[in-house]
Amino acid sequence: MNKKILIFGAGSIGNHMTNANLILKNQVSVTDIDRKNLTRMKNKIFPSRYGKWNNSIKLIDYKKVFKTGEFDLIIIGTPPKTHLGLVKKLHKNNIRYKKLLIEKPLNSYIENNLFIKKLNKNNIFIGYNHSISSSISYFINEIKKEKKNLKNIFINWKEGFEGILKAHKWLKNEFSSYLxxxxxxxGAIQEHSHALHLALVLLNELGISKYKTKFYKQYIDNNHKLYDNLALVFFSSNKLNLKLDIDLITFPAEKNIIVKSNNKKIVWVHNFKKNYDAVKVVSKNGKEKIKLFKKTRSSEFENEMKYILSLKTKKNYQNSRLNISNGIKVMEIIKKFFNDKKNSL
Ligand SMILES: NC(=O)c1ccc[n+]([C@@H]2O[C@H](COP(=O)([O-])OP(=O)(O)OC[C@H]3O[C@@H](n4cnc5c(N)ncnc54)[C@H](O)[C@@H]3O)[C@@H](O)[C@H]2O)c1
Structure with a gap:
């Protein structure tokens, strides 16, 4: 592809995105506010994940990065509460980019993201990679066939720190980072906001724009409210009900979407078996059709890169599921979730 990519953040996602872009033959530059973390990327994270360091990766000093030209894509792969500040800095310093990808979630729920709303840029995307995977697209087509008969949707996105920390071997525990x-x-609803984004994508694809929401949350400690480890969200409309069950408890992880209609049960399963997602369609008489989708952790990000880099027109940008407007909607629901005083089922 030979596109110029700049990545902010040499942590977990920064390494994934570097690898994905190298596979796509793009030129990758990486910067980090902490110089030690660039060294950690070179000596530890990248070689341990992908075999060995690749000398074509440019590691750029953070102080110098705001003087570097124009990029096809800039990726903000830093902790959530630093995202908005970085976008402001890019604009202030006039760093030019064709597209900007901000990792999920767009920001932390206590921040005001009005400025980015006002920016109103169609070339800004949020990293909800699952929402554009081939298995999800196939799944959506299957559900649309049942559009008139749908009753309930259940989205389960449950993965505890035991699993998450295996992919972040350099962290002592969840309190060593924003997690x-x-x-x-x-916390659960923000770290697992892929689930909320998928809910909004499904509702939109089914033409449901009016719904009520109800929330239930649980913190690991009631005094300090450090993080929510259980988040339930209900969407109800006159057509169907959607229930989201998110946690930072379950091990091994369980991520799936179950759609029930009068005639069928349609199920999407993340990591159905090693390196495969699956879509199952079960008819009333118990007959089951299953389709497997091969993927690796690396290919999930390669696909996301290919997808974003290939969007050509303004219309493509606007219609993209990853467009910033959906990322803002996710944050609006998250804000409501934390502000909800009733918090009852
Ligand atoms: N889409 C996915 O599946 C996926 C997977 C992992 C992480 N993420 C997201 O990516 C983001 C980063 O997560 P992570 O796990 O890589 O975090 P991390 O803690 O592993 O790495 C973050 C890095 O950013 C650096 N940093 C902090 N502030 C900075 C700044 N202002 N400028 C430049 N560098 C800065 C830190 O020094 C650190 O090296 C989060 O928003 C997370 O939710 C998404």
Missing amino acids: GYSRDGG
Whole structure:
């Protein structure tokens, strides 16, 4: 592809995105506010994940990065509460980009994201990679066939820190990063906001724009409210009900979507077996049709990169599921979730 990519953040996602872009033959530059973390990327994270360091990766000093030209894509892969500040800095310093990808969630729920709303840029995307996977697209087509008969949707996105920390071997525990602090953009509903984004994508695809929401949350500690480890969200409309069950408890992880209609049960399963997602369609008489989708952790991000880099027109940008407007909607629901005083089922 030979596109120029700049990545902010040499942590977990920064390494994934570097690898994905190298596979796509793009030129990758990476910067980090902490110089030690660039060294950690070179000596530890990247070689341990992908075999060995690749000398074509440019590691750029943070102080110098705001003087570097124009990029096809800039990726903000830093903790949630630093995202908005970085966008402001890019604009202030006039760093030019064709597209900007901000990792999920857009920001932390206590911040005001009005400025980015006002920016109103169609070339800004949020990293909800699952929402554009081929298995999800196939799943959506299957559900649309049942559009008139749908009753309930259940989205389960449950993964505890035992699993998450295996992919972040350099962290002592969840409190060594933003992950263990809801105020910083961690906690169940923000860390697992892929689930909320998928809910909004499904409702939109089914033409449901009017719904009521109800919430239930549980913190690991009631005094300090460090982080929410259980988040239930209900969407109800006159057509169907959607229930989201999110946690930072379950191990091994369980991520799936179950759609029930009068005639069928349609199920999407993340990591159905090693390196495969699956879509199952079960008819009333118990007959089951299953389709497997091969993927790896690396290919999930390669697909996301290919997808974003290939969007050409303004219309493509606007219609993209990853467009910033959906990322803002996710944050609006998250804000409501934390502000909800009733918090009852
Ligand atoms: N889409 C996905 O599946 C996926 C997977 C992992 C992480 N993420 C998201 O990516 C973001 C980062 O998560 P992570 O796990 O990589 O975090 P991390 O803690 O592993 O790495 C973040 C890095 O950013 C650096 N940093 C902090 N502030 C900075 C700044 N202002 N400028 C430049 N660098 C800065 C830190 O020094 C650190 O090296 C989060 O929003 C997270 O939700 C998404």
